[in-house]
Amino acid sequence: MKNIFKHIKFVPLVFLLLVSCEDLDQAPEDRFTDSNYWTSVEKAQLMLNTAYSQMQKSQYFFYNEALSDNAYNGRGDNAGAASIGAGIYDPSLGRIKEEWNERYGGIKSCNLLLENIDKVPNADPGVIARMKAEARFLRAFQHFQLTTWFGDIPLLKKDPSLEEAVSISRTSHAEVIQYVLSELDAVIPTLPKNTQIATTDRGKITMGAAVALKARVLLYEGRWEDVIQVTQQFMASAYGTYSLFPSYEGLFQQANEYNSEDILSLQYVPIDRTWGEFFDMAPISAGARLNALAPTQELVDSYLMLNGKRINETGSGYNENDPYTNRDPRLTGTVVYDQYNWKDADGSSRIIYIKPGSSPTDNRPDEFVQGSSSTPTGYFTRKYYDVEHGTDLKSGINLMLFRYADILLMYAEAKNELSQMNSTVWDQTIKALRSRAGFTDAAALNYNSALGQAGLKEVIRNERRVEFAMEGLRIFDIRRWKIAEDVLNGYAHGAKFGVSSIDNGYLRVNLRTFDPEKHYLWPIPRDERLINTNLSQNPNW
Numbered sequence: 319m320k321n322i323f324k325h326i327k328f329v330p331l332v333f334l335l336l337v338s339c340e341d342l343d344q345a346p347e348d349r350f351t352d353s354n355y356w357t358s359v360e361k362a363q364l365m366l367n368t369a370y371s372q373m374q375k376s377q378y379f380f381y382n383e384a385l386s387d388n389a390y391n392g393r394g395d396n397a398g399a400a401s402i403g404a405g406i407y408d409p410s411l412g413r414i415k416e417e418w419n420e421r422y423g424g425i426k427s428c429n430l431l432l433e434n435i436d437k438v439p440n441a442d443p444g445v446i447a448r449m450k451a452e453a454r455f456l457r458a459f460q461h462f463q464l465t466t467w468f469g470d471i472p473l474l475k476k477d478p479s480l481e482e483a484v485s486i487s488r489t490s491h492a493e494v495i496q497y498v499l500s501e502l503d504a505v506i507p508t509l510p511k512n513t514q515i516a517t518t519d520r521g522k523i524t525m526g527a528a529v530a531l532k533a534r535v536l537l538y539e540g541r542w543e544d545v546i547q548v549t550q551q552f553m554a555s556a557y558g559t560y561s562l563f564p565s566y567e568g569l570f571q572q573a574n575e576y577n578s579e580d581i582l583s584l585q586y587v588p589i590d591r592t593w594g595e596f597f598d599m600a601p602i603s604a605g606a607r608l609n610a611l612a613p614t615q616e617l618v619d620s621y622l623m624l625n626g627k628r629i630n631e632t633g634s635g636y637n638e639n640d641p642y643t644n645r646d647p648r649l650t651g652t653v654v655y656d657q658y659n660w661k662d663a664d665g666s667s668r669i670i671y672i673k674p675g676s677s678p679t680d681n682r683p684d685e686f687v688q689g690s691s692s693t694p695t696g697y698f699t700r701k702y703y704d705v706e707h708g709t710d711l712k713s714g715i716n717l718m719l720f721r722y723a724d725i726l727l728m729y730a731e732a733k734n735e736l737s738q739m740n741s742t743v744w745d746q747t748i749k750a751l752r753s754r755a756g757f758t759d760a761a762a763l764n765y766n767s768a769l770g771q772a773g774l775k776e777v778i779r780n781e782r783r784v785e786f787a788m789e790g791l792r793i794f795d796i797r798r799w800k801i802a803e804d805v806l807n808g809y810a811h812g813a814k815f816g817v818s819s820i821d822n823g824y825l826r827v828n829l830r831t832f833d834p835e836k837h838y839l840w841p842i843p844r845d846e847r848l849i850n851t852n853l854s855q856n857p858n859w
Contacts (some may be wrong), residue, residue: 344739356437359445362627365761371426374584376593378417379717382790383831384813387805388617389788390812390828392694393610405793405806405831409841409859417467418843421460424475428457429477429634447653451505452523455531458501462535464676465494466794469839469856473497486841487852495539502532510787511558512581520576521716527582530720538726545732552725552747560722562754567651570702572715581720588714596711599699601670602685605711612695613653614790615811615824620783623651626762637813643784647756652803654698663705672696673815686815693758693829701788718789719840723751727782734774747780796839806832833858 330828377397384391384399391399398413431453435446437680457748464471473489475497507808509525529552536544551557563569575583586592596607598610619629624644627634635644642655656672669676672685672693686696704713730747733739744765757763769777796802812825820826837856847853 328393357433357439359438359441359449362431362435362441362446362449363440365427366453367426369427369431370585372420373429373459374719375420376584376586376595376717378593379584379790380599380788383788384611386792386796387614388783388792390612390614392612392808392827393608396598396610399611403806403810405833405837409847409855414840415843417798417840418464420571421464422472422610424460425457425474426477426724427691427748428453430459431476433477434458437589442728447508447567448510448828451508451528451535452499454505455509455523455528458498459531462498462531465498466797467539467840470494470854472853477811478517481850484850485852486717486850488854489726495535497608498535499532502528502535506532507558521551521583521585521830523582524558526552527720528552528556530581530725531601533725533728534720537731538794540735540798542735544730545728546736546738549725549729553729560725562722562726562750564754566648566755569721570651572704572706573712575716578720580716580718581722581725583718585718586714586716592714596703596713598700599662600703600711601672601698603662603670604703608690608813609647609693609698611625611695611825612812613697613699614695614827615697615813616805617783618653618655618697618813619648619788620780621646621835622780622784624757624761624762625673625759626757631655635843641814648782650700652699652701652784654700656696658700660700661705661706670698672698673813687813694825695810696813696815696825700787704749723785726751727778727785731775731778731782734771734778737771739771739774740765748777751781751785798835800838802832802837806830 326479331750332612345787355804372511375397381391381399383389384396384403391403393402397410397416398407401407401411402413412851427808432450435449435453438446442819461473463473470488471491471494472486473494480487481663506525506528509528510528512524515522531550533545533552536548552560555627559578560581561578563574563577565574568574568575569579570724574586595611597605597607599612600606602608618641621634622628622645623634624646625633626636629636629641636641642649642658650658654670656670656676657723658672659667660670661667667720668683673684673696674684674688677684679729685692685698702713702715704711707713726747730739730743749763749765779795783792786792796805807830809821809826810828810830811821814823814825814829816823816825836856839856841859842853842855845854
């Protein structure tokens with residue numbers, strides 16, 4: 319897959335030519351058409367590579383965090399994160415249009431392949447069957463993403479004609495979900511397990527990836543019994559062999575790509591295919607620009623103390639004057655805070671001074687400047703920093719869309735929702751994750767039945783937050799839990815660098831608004847409804 323993506327830049331031209339082709343009695347020799355393109359498995363693979371490349375953009379992967387209470391997009395409006403995060407967008411917002419168009423572009427790539435791949439002569443039936451299964455997975459993934467954002471959407475089981483494209487109506491969310499699940503069930507038996515693929519095929523969709531997507535769909539739909547059934551079988555190695563990678567920090571390093579926890583990742587190749595979001599996320603002293611995506615104080619506050627208590631609990635030992643000591647080690651693996659011990663590519667380390675007045679020398683100025691974009695919250699991001707490339711912040715690290723930790727937390731959440739949480743389930747899930755993170759205190763690791771179902775629900779939800787922070791999943795949890803009106807209204811805050819008379823000194827960085835009567839669904843893009851009047855609009859838009 320790495321080698322395949324070296325050539326991905328040539329594929330859109332092929333895609334566009336196929337889109338614009340016409341049926342002719344004699345195929346022209348100066349361009350690709352449906353009648354002359356499908357002559358080899360290699361050409362079919364190029365089309366499938368296009369569909370892979372359309373799964374997700376690195377920009378969405380990271381800036382989706384700023385749609386939630388985990389981060390703030392303080393410079394520019396990257397992927398619409400500033401507008402959506404503040405609740406001041408409408409159906410003309412570029413991100414809304416892009417999400418719609420790009421995901422339907424991905425669906426089109428899949429449909430073109432599925433409708434034409436059988437024309438390839440002398441192809442191995444097993445290879446064709448697997449490629450079809452991969453395309454059907456990708457098509458299901460795109461439909462799921464669309465219905466998660468927009469609710470009812472046009473369901474495209476085949477490539478529509480022009481007349482159909484400008485007149486199609488929306489299919490109900492329930493029917494789209496049913497279709498997605500049926501497609502996944504159809505392809506799961508065809509796809510190989512992760513233990514059955516060649517090294518050169520790493521990064522391709524496996525049986526485990528399809529099952530992980532199925533579990534996520536069921537989770538978002540609140541189908542708890544089904545979630546338990548699927549994740550339990552997954553944990554029993556029915557769909558491949560997966561486990562938690564021993565090091566949380568190492569999990570996000572290039573040296574450990576395709577590790578035991580990685581179920582499916584966006585594929586990148588150093589030099590040939592990279593992402594560069596860290597230019598706007600890392601400390602300036604690490605070679606970054608002025609910050610555009612900064613973790614919030616709300617995220618930092620969600621990390622437990624090493625004794626398992628929240629920072630505001632009696633007996634937690636939390637000290638506002640020394641706020642980052644004795645905290646969940648995943649905080650250090652994710653967020654850069656004042657006087658952070660930053661590790662460089664050459665193995666050396668240095669202190670990052672952020673709070674005004676904290677730097678001991680004028681040669682190393684503080685990285686926070688009130689009113690500037692140095693970092694509006696007083697925090698930077700560490701997770702996914704590519705230590706192998708150092709100050710070259712273009713990275714070729716794969717970005718994980720599904721990892722085994724999610725399977726464990728889905729299982730824990732579903733068990734608790736059905737009042738089935740017990741010490742065995744706890745030890746398999748929460749304890750395992752906390753142990754991997756570096757907790758050793760028995761109070762943090764042992765099951766506490768006194769919490770009850772409601773208390774355990776909060777524990778599990780917070781565990782999801784800190785485990786997946788800055789990985790783009792928080793906004794989807796907020797939406798499915800229907801807590802957005804609680805956590806996305808009011809000020810997002812930064813570190814305690816402000817005046818004590820306002821919010822106890824915690825910086826007010828962004829005033830947000832979330833209207834539960836409209837914001838749980840994105841609006842159908844304005845341009846799409848101008849083209850197709852059969853597309854209805856979501857409520858209150």
